[in-house]
Amino acid sequence: MKAALATASVDVSDLFVSAGNTELIAGVSFSVAAGESVAIVGESGSGKSLTLKSIAGILPAGVRITSGSAGVGGRAALIPQEPLSALDPLMPVGKQITEICRYVAGLDRKRASARTRELLEQVGLGYLQARTAAYPHQLSGGERQRALIAMALASNPDVLLCDEPTTALDVTVAAQVLGLIERLQRDLGLTILFVSHDIAVVSHVCSRILVMRAGVVVEDAPTGQLVDHPAHPYTKQLLSAVLEVPELGPRHEEGTTL
Numbered sequence: 001m002k003a004a005l006a007t008a009s010v011d012v013s014d015l016f017v018s019a020g021n022t023e024l025i026a027g028v029s030f031s032v033a034a035g036e037s038v039a040i041v042g043e044s045g046s047g048k049s050l051t052l053k054s055i056a057g058i059l060p061a062g063v064r065i066t067s068g069s070a071g072v073g074g075r076a077a078l079i080p081q082e083p084l085s086a087l088d089p090l091m092p093v094g095k096q097i098t099e100i101c102r103y104v105a106g107l108d109r110k111r112a113s114a115r116t117r118e119l120l121e122q123v124g125l126g127y128l129q130a131r132t133a134a135y136p137h138q139l140s141g142g143e144r145q146r147a148l149i150a151m152a153l154a155s156n157p158d159v160l161l162c163d164e165p166t167t168a169l170d171v172t173v174a175a176q177v178l179g180l181i182e183r184l185q186r187d188l189g190l191t192i193l194f195v196s197h198d199i200a201v202v203s204h205v206c207s208r209i210l211v212m213r214a215g216v217v218v219e220d221a222p223t224g225q226l227v228d229h230p231a232h233p234y235t236k237q238l239l240s241a242v243l244e245v246p247e248l249g250p251r252h253e254e255g256t257t258l
């Protein structure tokens with residue numbers, strides 16, 4: 001496939017988010033340049049998901065942006081944490097991908113089928129083509145996450161918003177899916193914003209890391225610098241909680257294991 005030219009970026013400017021009178025995000029600002037891969041890390045409740053949801057425009061009911069802004073310049077696609085809940089259980093995954101090619105990307109029936117085959121190949125699920133009636137429950141967790149990535153790509157996004165996409169997977173499969181996301185970012189020039197509680201996971205995929213705590217960004221630095229010379233005590237605490245941050249340098253390739 002022709003590599004897409006990255007023209008989009010993410011921009012969050014002095015974002016405040018509340019539920020009722022409770023302030024959940026308190027003045028977050030950052031931007032992601034086109035083609036850049038950036039992670040937001042922090043413990044549960046730090047506000048990473050709400051920041052991502054503000055950007056995607058999918059805040060839950062009762063939660064709202066009270067001031068500032070968050071958005072994407074271009075088309076964004078979200079890869080959620082739990083693939084099973086994001087797939088239609090009653091429709092074969094190939095058909096779900098084809099529907100997006102037809103009704104979101106606007107391809108005719110024949111082109112949508114060809115594009116589906118291409119996308120399945122691209123995410124390492126080429127063998128599903130023969131099993132046209134593969135329903136989500138017949139796939140493994142890793143296959144479902146790959147299928148969701150294919151669905152995300154079907155809409156021709158500029159930006160991939162990844163919300164802990166490997167948390168539900170075992171460590172070997174998680175490494176393969178991370179390798180896939182990293183390769184797609186490189187090959188298609190996608191902009192990536194990747195939310196995770198795990199610095200070790202994001203250090204593979206992202207070149208810059210934002211650390212969030214209690215609704216604010218406490219540190220924002222290139223991955224190598226943040227891992228080797230953390231400036232904020234909370235970043236140090238997060239790093240010390242990780243058993244071992246894998247070597248930076250050659251990153252994981254698909255098919256390798258941790």
Ligand SMILES: Nc1ncnc2c1ncn2[C@@H]1O[C@H](COP(=O)(O)OP(=O)(O)OP(=O)(O)O)[C@@H](O)[C@H]1O
Nearest residue numbers: 019024042043044045046047048049050051060063
């Ligand atoms: N729908 C909601 N209504 C009220 N408060 C909410 C809602 N969703 C999240 N919150 C609160 O907002 C804060 C930030 O939540 P958020 O989901 O962004 O955290 P997180 O860092 O992504 O954590 P996790 O990794 O557990 O998802 C938390 O205190 C959470 O309880």
